[in-house]
Amino acid sequence: MDLSPYYTKQVDCIHCKKKFNTTKIRMKMLKIASTDADFRPVYENDVHGYFYNAYVCEHCGFAFTDDFSTYFMPGTSEVLQQQISNKWVHHDFSGERSPQQALQAYQLALVSGQIKKEKHITLAGLALRCAWIYRSLKQHDAELRFIRIARDQYIEAFSTGDYVNSGMSEVRVAYLAAELSRRLDEREKAIRYFSIVIEQQRTSNEIKIIDMAKDAWNDMRQVQ
Structure with missing residues (x-):
């Protein structure tokens, strides 16, 4: 049986503190054919490593990456609650991501990061x-x-x-x-x-x- 390029990792949401599962890529399974001038990797197969860097909490809708600080400026948690969590419809982003799902994850992370003042x-x-x-x-x-x-x-x-x-x-x-x-x-x-x-x-x-x-x-x- 071939080893899957994907594996599941449990993550703690830095906003609501609840645990959720996310999907990661085994780096050794990535095969880069070329790299664009802005460092975008072009892969030989359909396993896109950068689709999985953004974590989306299924509980509160906050999205983040490993680059996010765990510190929240005073008042930002309340704004995140109002602008994201209170409007969030439960959605699980674990599993293999399509380009559209990867976009959703990154756009949520961008909005979350802007509100949080990353x-x-x-x-x-x-x-x-x-x-x-x-x-x-x-x-x-x-x-x-x-x-x-x-x-x-x-x-x-x-x-x-x-x-x-x-x-x-x-x-x-x-x-x-x-x-x-x-x-x-x-x-x-x-x-x-x-x-x-x-x-x-x-x-x-x-x-x-x-x-x-x-x-x-x-x-x-x-x-x-």
Whole structure:
């Protein structure tokens, strides 16, 4: 019997404190065929690893990822209760997710994170994954809408430095601000942030990202 790429994990909701089951992916089962310039993985099979990063509490409707802080600012729990939990119709997000279910999970997490006032870097990642899913569905307008949200949040993260201790480097954050600006056809902003990345070439060990920034910067400079 073949091992399933999926397994069940029990999670404690950081909002209502109740337990619920979520589905995770065995990382060794993921087969990446290629990676887009904004780091979206394209898989060889139908097992999409990034579909399962957002947890949705079946009890209260709060959605979150491992990047969320367990701290709630005063008053935010009450707002979450009013705007999400009181309107929530019980729904179980465990099991294999379709692109539409993954989108629902990420959009719930984005709304939850915005209400909870999560870091810009966390909100950026949620919006970017929504954009990735819309790209896989070939829904270009929706993809661009979430790319803009992600780009704006990455710029805020870069400006405020709230990416520190997030696992994201300054180079990676600046690169994403640039690449997403390029996808939005905002040339000047893209060149500005690509330049910031390239300026780090003597001090950063993220050579691949710097080379990607150089290639994109050169391509944009050649198109007048």
